[in-house]
Amino acid sequence: MINTTIKPFSATAFKQGEFVDITEQDVKGKWAVFFFYPADFTFVCPTELGDLADHYAELQERGVEVYSVSTDTHFTHKAWHDSSDTIGKINYYMVGDQTGTITNNFGVMREGQGLADRATFLVDPEGVIQAMEITAEGIGRNAEDLMRKVKAAQYVAAHPGEVCPAKWKEGEETLAPSLDLVGKI
Template sequence: MSMINTEVSDFSVQAYVDDTFKEITKAQLLGKWNVFFFYPADFTFVCPTELEDLQDHYEQLKEIGCEIYAISCDTEYVHKAWHDHSEAIAKVTYPMIGDPTHQLARAFQVLIEADGVAERGTFIIDPDGKIVSYEVSSGSVGRNAEELLRKVEACQFVRKHGSEVCPANWKPGSKTLRPGIDLVGKL
């Protein structure tokens, strides 16, 4: 079953951010764009490359009004330990949510029950708290933050200009399509 347009359920979790622990709730998502970036586990191999790549694009995402939340089934304390011991993760300034009870991983249908870890799931959440785009990847394949930025920009464009859609490889300023209008005479 698709999760598109599914409203995020209420939640309250702990995150490590800015050298402190902070509560994150659904209410904090509302009114802005958000990305939930699930990854399998701290102290692993592919995960730090993804989180570092995401950090490299974090300022651009914030500039377009989007907050990032990295999420694994580790605790917020393990996130801090990883942050303190990894050169790549030490760069991370966005919130790292701990999900040791698997509340979010289950709600977003990315929990690998047998292993107690999350799949690589990326969820773009609109200002109303609804999932407007998501992708789940194999644990052995890292994601691309530049493409994520492009997708967030496309979702924002479509929300603002509901009668237009973004074709493949669309970037801000590129030509869009208008269903029913751009196809007239091409059938």
Template sequence: MSLINTDVKPFKATAYKNGKFVEVTDADLRGKWSVVFFYPADFTFVCPTELEDLQNNYGHFQKLGVEIYSVSTDTHFAHKAWHDTSPAIGKIEYTMVGDPTLTISRNFEVLIEEAGLADRGTFVIDPQGKIQVVEITAGGIGRDANELLRKIKAAQYVAAHPGEVCPAKWQEGEKTLAPSLDLIGKI
């Protein structure tokens, strides 16, 4: 079953953010746009490049009203230790959620059961708590924050403009489509 347009399932977890441990729940993903960004593990190789890329673009996400929650099955203590020792991770200002119970990873269907780790899964959540974008990649394939920003802008545009859709490679300000009988066979 697809997770698109489904509600985020209930969860409660401890996270590391800006030098503090904080509680995060599914309620935090409502009322604004959110990105839940799963990665396999702290102290690895591709993961810090992705998380640093998100941080380097964090201001752009915030301008769009989007909050980022990175999630791995590590604990919040491991997140703090990684933040304190890695130059790339030390830059992070967004919330780093620990999922040692595997609840969140199971809720989003990204858990690799036999490994106890999460796949590289990216989820864009709308202000109503519904999943609008799902992307899952193999462990060796890093993701790009700029492409994620483009998808968020498209999702926000479609949400604000019922009856319009964004074609492939759509960028903010470009022409959209209004599906109708008149367009059938003309694209």
């Protein structure tokens, strides 16, 4: 999946009190996070979505749009948004993927269940997947770690020839791979 281009899709999302139609063309030209989760009105999912909502303004400042995706409908997303304080603070797209097209495009459909795995994809402005994370059902994700990956991916994209080492944080030293570094790290 890494370094592949996202596949065509069309869907309806709930965003800030409205239903909006989106396609893969709406994603291109900016950084994007696709945040798949199993289902609305569940347990780990709202904690993750709320954590992501707490970082949405910072993601927006970095030119990143967020698309949370489950196989629920956009109507169900609205109902959940209206009934949960945690989900009610979400301002990013809550995409309804009841046909499973997007979930299957990203390869995270649970076979025989009709539910998405808990998965995150970071997509660059050309629509190419730069990072991904998939966790088991009971393991929630951390938006702070996603922010670190976004910053690293954006740094590498803006600085060809440099790479970000483990635990890299914005402002820290990077590496410039070369013959001189072989065996010295």
